[in-house]
Amino acid sequence: xxxxxxxxFTKVLPVLNIKKADFKIEGLKNVxxxxxxxxxxxxxxxxxxxxDLVLHxxxxxxxxxxxxxxxxxxxxxxxKSANWFSPINEEELKLLIGN
Numbered sequence: 001x002x003x004x005x006x007x008x009f010t011k012v013l014p015v016l017n018i019k020k021a022d023f024k025i026e027g028l029k030n031v032x033x034x035x036x037x038x039x040x041x042x043x044x045x046x047x048x049x050x051x052d053l054v055l056h057x058x059x060x061x062x063x064x065x066x067x068x069x070x071x072x073x074x075x076x077x078x079x080k081s082a083n084w085f086s087p088i089n090e091e092e093l094k095l096l097i098g099n
Contacts, residue, residue: 003034003037005050008050008053008055012055012058012059017033019036019063019065020033020036023036026067028071031070035070036065039070039074040058040061040065042073043069
């Protein structure tokens with residue numbers, strides 16, 4: 001996976017690891033550092049360029065990120081990417097109706 005703002009990402013990777021551990025305690029066991037970074041790039045820093053991302057701001061944004069913010073973002077992203085009109089197979093239909 002190619003990471004946007006890779007230079008900054010490598011500097012703050014230990015901070016992302018700490019936040020990932022916090023999320024794991026809160027029950028979000030499958031969140032990765034790249035997932036957290038994607039949230040920050042696409043949501044928090046959407047209108048910023050790389051020059052505006054000073055180290056102290058990046059670290060502050062990581063530590064201020066809540067599990068609820070991340071979950072809302074990931075659910076919306078999943079809904080955006082889902083193909084609601086794709087045909088379902090028989091197994092998926094059984095799962096939906098509970099037979």
